[in-house]
Amino acid sequence: MTTDLDLNEFEDLSNLKKKDFDKIYKESFKNYEENSIIKATVIEVNSDTVFLDFGHKSEAKIPLSEFEKEPEVGDMVNVFLVRLEGKNGDPIVSKQKADSILDRKNLLNIIKEKELVEGTVSEVIKGGVIVKYKSLLGMIPYSIFDLTESSDYNKFLGQKVKFYVEKLKVREENNRNFNKKSNFLNIDFIGNRKRYILEEHNIYRKKFFEERNVDEIVEGTVKTITNYGAFVDIGNGVEALLHIKDISWLKVDKVSNFLKVGEKIKVKILEINKEKGKISVGLKQLQEEPWDKFIKQFKENDVVKGKVVSLTTYGAFISIMDGVDGLLHISDISWTKNVKNPAELWKKGDIVEVKIIKIDKEKRRIN
DSSP, rough: OOOOGGGGGOOOOOOOOOOHHHHHHHTTTTTOOOEEEEEEEEEEOOSSEEEEEEESSOEEEEGGGGGGOOOOTTTTEEEEEESSSOOTTTEEEHHHHHHHHHHHHHHHHHHTTTOEEEEEEEEETTTTEEEEEETTTEEGGGGTSSSSSOGGGGGTTEEEEEEEEEOOOOOTTTTTTTOOOSSSOOEEEEEEEHHHHHHOOOOHHHHHHOOOOOOEEEEEEEEEEEETTEEEEOTOOEEEEEGGGGTSSSSOOOOGGGGGOOOOOEEEEEEEOOOTEEEEEEEOOOOOOOOHHHHHOOOTOOOOEEEEEETTTTTTEEETTTTTTEEGGGGGOOOSSSSSSSGGGGGTOOEEEEEOOOETTTTTTOO
């Protein structure tokens, strides 16, 4: 084998003095600047230390705890070169600091591109939720973590959440120690999860108005209860009004007697108003109407037992079945007694036996 060599490119070292050797040695490492990120090769891993080579006369050492996953011999890693030579002559490097700098640059690009970030909730503190994104820690204040404030944020611990980064600490504190644990949290960024949820909510809401139709049956969760009905989440934060008149065929005096917050129910879409962005749903529309049930079960001249539900001067209203009342006129109460007021005979809640003498299907009336 032959090769062409230009001997002028080489220097004769046979007659150099020690100081000349020192000069050449230092110049050989001029590409490794302190306070910069360099690449190093893993040459050994023991129970608590990782040994690295980057071409220096001495190998660098890093605590194994700085690695999320134990490296293998031959792996290339980024480290921050603090000093070429420490007190004992070994180089001082930090993987955590290199990760922090690179992750911060990456996060800055994400912010510029207005992209989403996914992190893991690691802690809940006063004022907000701590999330970890790679090597960085961020805080999402409670006010912008969700659409409504929660009573228990600990349920999010360990969960992955998506959010936007609104503020980034570009410069690190000079006294920040990457090799020692501290009780003080070094927050690198401020996130906003509420903004992401609102965007998703608006996308789903638009999709709902485009794809859903009246009379469809959907499943939802009761979110809030009011004196005029309840609001039901029918998917991804899209809320619909369940009016009190559409809860039951029975008389509803108090919504909370029929529904509970958090209860899952199936409802029928009654109205979709795209212009106003409102949706109305019904619960009773999925149940058989009491009048239809009554017509199937009873006929004129049937004798039935019913409950007195109200008393008037002209008669009493008798509940024959839930949602169906009939009027017992004062003239039909007795053949032998001159009843001037039904209250002389009964009180509300009394059970009486009556005969159905007339069913007006058109007006839905019973005597």
